[in-house]
Amino acid sequence: MSNSRGRLILIEGLDRTGKTTQCTLINKNLNFDYYKFPNRETPIGKIINEYLTQNMKLCDQSIHLLFSSNRWELQNEIKTKLDAGIDCILDRYVYSGLAYSAAKNIKGMDLDWCLQPDIGLLKPDLTIFLTNDSFNNNEGFGEEIYENTKFQNDVKNIFVNKIFTTNFENVDYLNEHFKNINVTGLNIEEVYKVIVDIIDNFKIANDEYLYF
Numbered sequence: 001m002s003n004s005r006g007r008l009i010l011i012e013g014l015d016r017t018g019k020t021t022q023c024t025l026i027n028k029n030l031n032f033d034y035y036k037f038p039n040r041e042t043p044i045g046k047i048i049n050e051y052l053t054q055n056m057k058l059c060d061q062s063i064h065l066l067f068s069s070n071r072w073e074l075q076n077e078i079k080t081k082l083d084a085g086i087d088c089i090l091d092r093y094v095y096s097g098l099a100y101s102a103a104k105n106i107k108g109m110d111l112d113w114c115l116q117p118d119i120g121l122l123k124p125d126l127t128i129f130l131t132n133d134s135f136n137n138n139e140g141f142g143e144e145i146y147e148n149t150k151f152q153n154d155v156k157n158i159f160v161n162k163i164f165t166t167n168f169e170n171v172d173y174l175n176e177h178f179k180n181i182n183v184t185g186l187n188i189e190e191v192y193k194v195i196v197d198i199i200d201n202f203k204i205a206n207d208e209y210l211y212f
């Protein structure tokens with residue numbers, strides 16, 4: 001039995017784990033429509049880009065809300081595609097929003113606070129989380145605001161020890177809708193093979209959508 005709506009699949013992870021490379025392949029080879037967040041082309045995305053490239057200062061709460069708003073800007077478009085039976089692949093989404101903001105360790109900005117503006121967004125049918133252990137120096141980082149080893153380690157800690165655990169995410173979601181792939185030492189083709197295998201074997205249980 002095939003489903004009438006498209007699947008919403010998310011690839012999450014730290015910088016330089018190959019998310020964009022894999023999403024591009026999935027878009028090209030598996031016919032998924034591709035949505036990268038932040039989308040820096042929208043009006044809000046342009047402000048986010050100014051913040052990330054360190055041309056504009058914003059307070060931590062404001063930039064957090066703008067990242068969420070950037071997801072809302074694209075929500076109708078994504079829902080319309082899924083309704084029409086088109087599979088969609090997301091490159092970062094709500095979990096990046098949570099992990100990067102919570103890693104700043106700002107009083108009052110805990111995970112529950114950070115999640116509030118994203119409540120009601122479509123939740124991915126499947127979240128694939130890429131981790132990479134060889135992550136000990138600044139090699140390959142650019143000039144953007146979050147691109148330093150200390151902060152990336154803090155983000156990783158939030159992802160692994162706070163978000164993708166039963167203290168935060170529900171057990172059913174973690175068991176049925178979540179896969180962790182450790183990409184350490186694997187090349188692009190090897191990671192892609194693992195991902196395709198997971199996607200090929202992933203069927204949505206019914207046509208009802210999941211929501212945050």
Ligand code: 2DT
Pocket residue numbers: 015037038052067068092093094096097098100101146
């Ligand atoms: P890219 O390097 O993938 O362009 O991301 N980020 C992203 C947040 O802080 N909050 C969010 O909600 C999202 C989607 C992760 C640019 C940076 O933006 C961070 C890295």
Ligand code: MG
Pocket residue numbers: 015144
């Ligand atoms: Mg980046």
